[in-house]
Every structure is written in structure tokens, then in C-alpha cells.
Amino acid sequence: MSLNRSIRLKTPEEIEKMASSGQLLAEVFKELKSVIVAGVTTAEINKVADDMIVEAGCIPSFKGYSGFPAACCISVNEEVVHGIPGNRVLKNGDIVGVDCGLIMEGWHSDSAETYAIGEVSMEANKLMTTTRECLALAIEQAIPGNRISDIGIAVETKAHKDGFSVVETLVGHGIGRELHEDPQVPNYRCLSDSDPIIEEGLVIAIEPMINIGTKRVVTESDGWTILTADRKLSAHYEHTVAVTANGPRILTWR
Ligand code: MG
Ligand code: MG
Numbered sequence: 001m002s003l004n005r006s007i008r009l010k011t012p013e014e015i016e017k018m019a020s021s022g023q024l025l026a027e028v029f030k031e032l033k034s035v036i037v038a039g040v041t042t043a044e045i046n047k048v049a050d051d052m053i054v055e056a057g058c059i060p061s062f063k064g065y066s067g068f069p070a071a072c073c074i075s076v077n078e079e080v081v082h083g084i085p086g087n088r089v090l091k092n093g094d095i096v097g098v099d100c101g102l103i104m105e106g107w108h109s110d111s112a113e114t115y116a117i118g119e120v121s122m123e124a125n126k127l128m129t130t131t132r133e134c135l136a137l138a139i140e141q142a143i144p145g146n147r148i149s150d151i152g153i154a155v156e157t158k159a160h161k162d163g164f165s166v167v168e169t170l171v172g173h174g175i176g177r178e179l180h181e182d183p184q185v186p187n188y189r190c191l192s193d194s195d196p197i198i199e200e201g202l203v204i205a206i207e208p209m210i211n212i213g214t215k216r217v218v219t220e221s222d223g224w225t226i227l228t229a230d231r232k233l234s235a236h237y238e239h240t241v242a243v244t245a246n247g248p249r250i251l252t253w254r
Contacts, residue, residue: 004197007182007199007202010176010202015203017107024053024058025240027254028053029098031048032048032049036098037118038091038118040089042076049100060100073097074096076095077233077234079097079234080236081170092118097235114128114131124233131235134237137154139248141153141154141198144245145198152185152189156189166208166210167234170217172206174203201242207237207239239251239252
């Protein structure tokens, strides 16, 4: 039982099952790496992921979630997250965030990665590098005895040091039998009353969203796509991470 009653801690056996779920998801992302090139549509990328998950006997968890129509959220350039796959053709210089989740034998995994199409600007490259580093630094904080706010502080400190801003209206989350469980995992210094202690058995999806310009975001008229208010670039990386006695274990590692 967690100190925080709303958090469902996982046993080592449950974490092994989540690791199997996460490993299949990692395989999906490895496959996508060769698929995501100039000329491909976002719908084609989604189909590769969807087919791989279904063929493995698993469930694409995003499909049907609050009515979302696809297995992946695919968000291009100024789109932050929750982009709907469709006819958009990717071109040289785009950066493309793919977010995907699956359920294996009842256990969820969730991960995201931003891909560069061909040659991207130096600024885009720097944004992607910083966002990856923000995720790595955040994961280092996922150790027993720390607080959830240590994760957000790590992300915010690095992003600001590199001159970027942190999206605050969307956060990481606990994960397990449900895609979204407690606690929320903000990517910024969040001084809330409930700042849970990180305990062994906690499994969370850590997912910094970092912008070149303003941290403010708006929702597209499709009701899903979140984009930067100033239409400047955004990047997003996510791993499902288990807190163990030996430190953080990245279940979606690839
Ligand atoms: Mg995700
Ligand atoms: Mg997530």
C-alpha cells in the first residue's frame, strides 16, 4: 500500500508484465524509425504501429480513448501532442512526434519519440536534444525517497538553462492497469499540497513537452491537436518507468 492511497504501486511480478508490454512498444518505435521518412503520410505511420500491436495480440490503447480515432498521436512541428494521423505528407525539415500506447495482458505501456525528417534546422536539432536530455534527467529522479516534484524541477531547470519553455497544461502520469493513473507528473516546478513521495513499485510515464517559444498552447479546431500558441516548434519524448530498489527501470527502453 502506498503512503498515498490513490497511487497503485506494482509488485515486482507486475512490473515484469509491464516490462513485456513496454518491450513490444519499444519494438514498434524501432520499426517506425525506418518508416518515418519524407513522403510518408502520418496515417501510414499509424498503420504500421497499429498493425504491429494487433498482430502481436495486443490492444492499441489510444484507439477509442475518449473517442481518439487512431493507435498513435502524430504531431508535426508546432503541434505539441494529440495530433490525429491523416493525409499530411511529411517533408524534409519536419520534426514529428509520435506517441503510442498498448495493452498486453491487461498492462499498459506508453511512450513517445520525436523524429527528424532529413535535414532539420539547428534550432530543431537543439530542441530535440534538450528534450531528450530533460527526459533522461527526469528519469534519474525516479528513485525511492524523492518527491514527484523533483522530476518536474529536473525538466524545467534543464529546459530553461537551454533557453526553452516547458508546457505546463499537459503532464505525465501513473500507469498500470489504466493508461492514466495517479499521480500526475508535471514537467515543471509545481508547488502543490499533494507532492507524493516516490516509492518502490511506482510506475509512471514521464513525458516532457518542450517548446522553442512560448509555453502556452492552444487546441486545434479538430478538438484534439494541441499546438504552440506562437506556432513555434515543440518536441516530446516519453518513457514508462518503474521505480525499483535498484533505481529507475525504463520499461520502454530501446
Ligand atoms: Mg504517451
Ligand atoms: Mg503518456
